[in-house]
Amino acid sequence: MLKKKNWRDMIGPSAWVIDGAFVMHIVSVINYKGGVGKTTVTTNLAGELAWRGYKILMIDLDPQASLTFSFIRPEDWKNLFSDNKTIKNSFDALLAGTSSPLANLILEPKRAKTVLSGRGKLDLICSHLGLINVDLELATLLGGANMKQSKQNFLKVHRRLADGLSQIPSDQYDLVLIDCPPNFNIVTKTAIVASDFILIPTRPDYLSTLGIDYLIKNVSSLVEDYNDYAQENTGSYTPEIQPAALGVLFNMIQERSDDPIRTQHNYMQQVRAQSGLNVFDSYIKRNDTIFARAPETGVPLVLNGYTSGTYKNVVDGLEEVASEFANQIGLI
Ligand SMILES: Nc1ncnc2c1ncn2[C@@H]1O[C@H](COP(=O)(O)OP(=O)(O)OP(=O)(O)O)[C@@H](O)[C@H]1O
Ligand SMILES: [Mg+2]
Numbered sequence: 001m002l003k004k005k006n007w008r009d010m011i012g013p014s015a016w017v018i019d020g021a022f023v024m025h026i027v028s029v030i031n032y033k034g035g036v037g038k039t040t041v042t043t044n045l046a047g048e049l050a051w052r053g054y055k056i057l058m059i060d061l062d063p064q065a066s067l068t069f070s071f072i073r074p075e076d077w078k079n080l081f082s083d084n085k086t087i088k089n090s091f092d093a094l095l096a097g098t099s100s101p102l103a104n105l106i107l108e109p110k111r112a113k114t115v116l117s118g119r120g121k122l123d124l125i126c127s128h129l130g131l132i133n134v135d136l137e138l139a140t141l142l143g144g145a146n147m148k149q150s151k152q153n154f155l156k157v158h159r160r161l162a163d164g165l166s167q168i169p170s171d172q173y174d175l176v177l178i179d180c181p182p183n184f185n186i187v188t189k190t191a192i193v194a195s196d197f198i199l200i201p202t203r204p205d206y207l208s209t210l211g212i213d214y215l216i217k218n219v220s221s222l223v224e225d226y227n228d229y230a231q232e233n234t235g236s237y238t239p240e241i242q243p244a245a246l247g248v249l250f251n252m253i254q255e256r257s258d259d260p261i262r263t264q265h266n267y268m269q270q271v272r273a274q275s276g277l278n279v280f281d282s283y284i285k286r287n288d289t290i291f292a293r294a295p296e297t298g299v300p301l302v303l304n305g306y307t308s309g310t311y312k313n314v315v316d317g318l319e320e321v322a323s324e325f326a327n328q329i330g331l332i
Contacts, residue, residue, distance in 0.1 A: 047300025247278030
């Protein structure tokens with residue numbers, strides 16, 4: 001069933017070591033706009049890079065749990081993981097003032113593991129449908145008796161994911177990919193605070209591209225507030241954050257003669273010219289049938305073994321995206 005190109009077998013991890021220390025890069029996949037492909041991008045980047053030999057951890061921060069259900073059957077999630085092995089356990093522990101190390105929440109989706117047959121590592125921290133209420137509860141932790149206390153609480157809540165990830169030894173993973181929900185609530189902000197990079201998938205249409213500026217402004221203002229508070233935090237040392245915008249990745253591109261159709265090409269050019277952000281040269285092609293079916297298999301589309309011409313065309317595109325992404329973050 002597995003049919004992959006040989007060249008990919010030869011591109012192994014370039015031992016991601018800087019000055020003798022392993023580096024675990026953390027990337028948030030984010031856009032306010034729903035349905036632009038955040039989960040699809042997370043799934044397929046993770047799958048492709050694991051195939052190339054990298055060690056990947058995916059974190060599902062969206063209460064819709066689409067990433068989770070792209071790897072885990074809903075009945076397994078309910079029976080095996082929903083009570084004590086989802087990201088909600090980490091936030092619940094914060095609310096309860098107890099601990100819940102992220103390492104205890106990690107699982108290895110079986111169907112994907114089988115297809116990877118020993119290559120790389122593809123782990124997941126599941127989401128929970130109840131995560132939708134967590135934002136409101138976290139908001140209650142933000143107040144304080146005085147300004148100083150409020151700022152310390154702000155840092156503590158927003159560092160939840162960053163602190164959790166900092167406890168995972170950096171040689172365990174080359175890359176952590178965080179699939180964010182389509183909002184800018186506290187849980188999403190914990191992803192940005194934890195991240196080295198943010199990746200912004202979008203569709204080539206007016207409404208989808210409209211929100212990119214707004215997203216960047218909100219990220220900048222979060223980073224500014226956070227760093228102000230971190231500098232003032234005399235209680236304990238709190239590192240400043242500097243998540244870099246990796247760029248905009250276009251999804252659902254329709255091609256004619258191997259190029260995006262004119263209207264979509266225009267949107268891509270517009271974002272390139274106006275956003276001030278890097279726009280990926282590679283993009284994800286649109287194919288409703290193939291993408292709609294993929295999550296049910298429990299294996300990222302890019303790793304499924306279909307051999308038809310249409311499928312290959314889509315997979316070639318995903319592989320190019322993964323290569324450009326890996327290059328951007330210094331993985332190759
Ligand atoms: N390139 C594509 N071609 C066709 N359909 C696609 C493509 N990419 C994603 N889809 C479909 O579009 C829908 C939305 O994709 P996805 O769930 O990845 O977006 P999202 O940004 O994560 O959404 P949400 O904001 O709800 O989390 C899904 O049904 C998916 O199968
Ligand atoms: Mg999603």
